[in-house]
Amino acid sequence: MTVERSDAGAVTADGEATMPPGRVSLAIDATGLMLWPAGKGLAGIPRVESFLVNAALADTDPCVEVVALRPNGKFRPLAPYELDHVAAARISPHRVKRWPGRRTALSQAFQAVRQQPWDKRETDRHLAKTVTNGRKGVAYQATRLLIRAYRLYQRARIRLGSEPDAPGQSPEAKPGLVLISHHVLTQHDRSAVSSAGKLAFLCHDLIPTLRPDLIGAGIGETRFGSYLEQLVRTGAPAFCASDEVGATLTDHMRKAGIAAPVVYRFPMPSILHETASRMSATSRIETSEPFVIYCSTIEVRKNHILLARIWQQALQEGVKLPRLVCAGRWGWMIEPLRAYLKDYPELLRSVTFTGLVSDEELIQYYRSATFGVFPSHIEGWGYGASECLDFGVPVIVSTAPSLIEASGGLMPAVDPNDQAGWYAAIRRMADDHAWRSSLAERIAQNHRPTPASASWAAIKAGLRESASRQQFETAAP
Template sequence: MTIQSLNAATTGEDEAGTRAPTLFIDATGLLLWPPGRALAGIPRIEEFLVKAALADPDPAVEVVAFRAAECRFEALAPFEQDYWAASGIAPFRARRRPGTMEALSQALRSVRRYPWGKRDADRHLAMTVTSGKKGPGFRAVRLLIRAYRSYRRVLGRLGWRQEVPNRPVDAERSLVLISNHILTREDRSAISGDAKGFAFICHDLIPVLRPDLVGSSPAEKAFGTYLEGLVRSGATAFCTSAEASVTLTDHMRQAGIAPPVIHRFPMPSILYETASRLDMTSRFEPDEPFVLYCSTIEVRKNHIMLARIWRQALEDGVSLPRLVCVGRRGWMVEALNAYLKAHPELAGPVTFTGPISDEELIRHYRSASFGVFPSHIEGWGYGASECLDFGVPVIVSKTPSLIEATGGLMPAIESTDQAGWYAAIRRMAEDTEWRSSLTDRIARQHRPTPAAASWAAIKAGLRAGRSRPPEALG
């Protein structure tokens, strides 16, 4: 793995002799999401990291992305910076937009040095030349780059191939916080051998702890092995919860590997900060009361139990508020789909909205009667902590991370106890005094976590990971 064209990774100074970046935030996974797509879960955290780094005036911080075709991390192109900047890019970091001919020359030079790239690389280079604009010009440039790449490949086969330079990260002075895309081994060439110059965020170990609740792709199957390799090679870990820290440490010890240096950071109240900027934090009464569950629709989130509870309520003649499930559909939802198809009477009392915008989600939190989060296992559980941010009582499962995310303030029930959930949901819907007492508890004991506090903790951990002596790597 190399960080080419980032002088800070190898020298600590830029060409002008000023201090250059030594802490790199990897945006690779984030750049793969389509523009305008509503982000949730891990992508939302990565968006927070990238935006915080771009807005940070600290010259020690830089945002990079892994270019698989060239086997290197690079600073973001100007159009990528503009797209993900939070409220303006730190002035020293803003990259001058090259003219069209200069950008085209740079793109062709990149192809000349790395002719074995794929179509994604050509697309990115064409976007750089056209400043992110698509159209006839973009298509023409992409075809030109592709043709030139084919030509260079022919030369390579004739013995003119130029090898990619190997300039490793200086592990004593630089640290790259890799994205989840790299962590899940979708870009295997990003890290090889010594990982002392890298850090990763351990959101959870669900593929290892509960493989029955995740997909069966090669990435999920290899997750534990790859994580062990990273830790064994000296990578630094950041955990989103105390529970993740414990499970990561326990897993490594059971595998006979010295646990990594682990840094904790408080999960930022990203959506609440957005609501505050928009002056949209006050509660209001909706036209119809509803219960909110904000989460990806997948088997481990346990939506099927909620569907069974709402059907039981219909059979019992119990009037529950409408259940609103917000989130995109994920893996292993066949059983849920079959259940909903077999019980069309649930189409009214149970609504699946799909992904929605942040503004819409904020309105849901501001007006929900209460929330539910019956997931079987979690790394954190953003939908639960966001309920508290907006002053909404929420019933959670007894998964340790969910109890942690809600500060132990909310009622918790085993995820498999359908009778217990039915009783708690009925009580929350019918006992307004109990619900009000939980709302008061939130107001007294919970405070949203400022994004600045999370970013400061991450930076402190990165600095500590960069400066620790080699013997501390275990």
């Protein structure tokens, strides 16, 4: 029963907010984030998706939802255990869902089976998790088998021509416009996703299409270009953090003979700096040993092998460079780097690979780094470069256009294949205190971290405009 109503929507007796009449719901897809291990440090795309999901969870607007793609190809609101998995901060009260208890959850699972009796085993696994509130173990396995048996029973009734059990009504409404996660963009069958409703997508980059030689050969990478093209053909708008990626996407579609998508540019949020601000941990820390920071997944595209060669060259020439700290998890196509490190084991005395680090550890690195490097061959943005600026750390970047954009054109840039140029720039940055200080001053005068709220406002405004446009086009005769 509705007890209160305003232009913003309604509030039910149990505290649920409802969407105001005439407004289209906007949804952020958390499917990709659900696959990231809880409690593990986030980097790159998962960090951006965590920001989006948590901004939507904290938003009091009843038109905003957080959803995940189910095995049946439909988006549905998150179950309580999924909320627990993805939530990193405050959740708007009307969005909090409590586990209804095993008996009620099992009844709802059976109802879902009756509605979609031909769904696959993956659906049964998801339903079992909703019944056990995400807990694994004997109860989960028993529940999964029970749900599977009930599904087979329903199918048998249908095949035998018996009247199937009444499916009941679904309490979940299909969202109006969904900003899909990178996982849905690259890993799911397009025909399944196309039936899920109106979609929008974050275009982080077009690297799998532009430089397939720098990407693994997984099915998501090899089909990336065709996936994008199918999405754009449906009228899905794109959200890009850099002008470079927006222009590249438009050019790619033009060459493919496809009408360019509507592109919304949003400012990349300074998520880590915002975390540091809440911790009162943004000021510089002086360390006894200078070091250089490179925060990035270790993969062929990021060009760590260039840095390894430079530090090895310095060792051979008797030149003392600051320690190189490579913060990030080990990724793919890094066999040449591993072979190089095996050939020059003494290099590990001056180069440290930290593996995946927590936000707290990464903040400490940025606060105390002498300077940063980012020699990547190609980027959609380059978080490690903009994070250096957020913490006032000078950084040498490659000439990849998005990296120059991410660093505001304020920092020195060197071609990623120019080892001599990088060696000279790193030596100068290490030895020339006056130059390093002038770059730090340039950052202080010209760069400001981007609040997450500003990024969310831009994305939400773009989604709302796109939803309104699509609604108008659908209603037009």
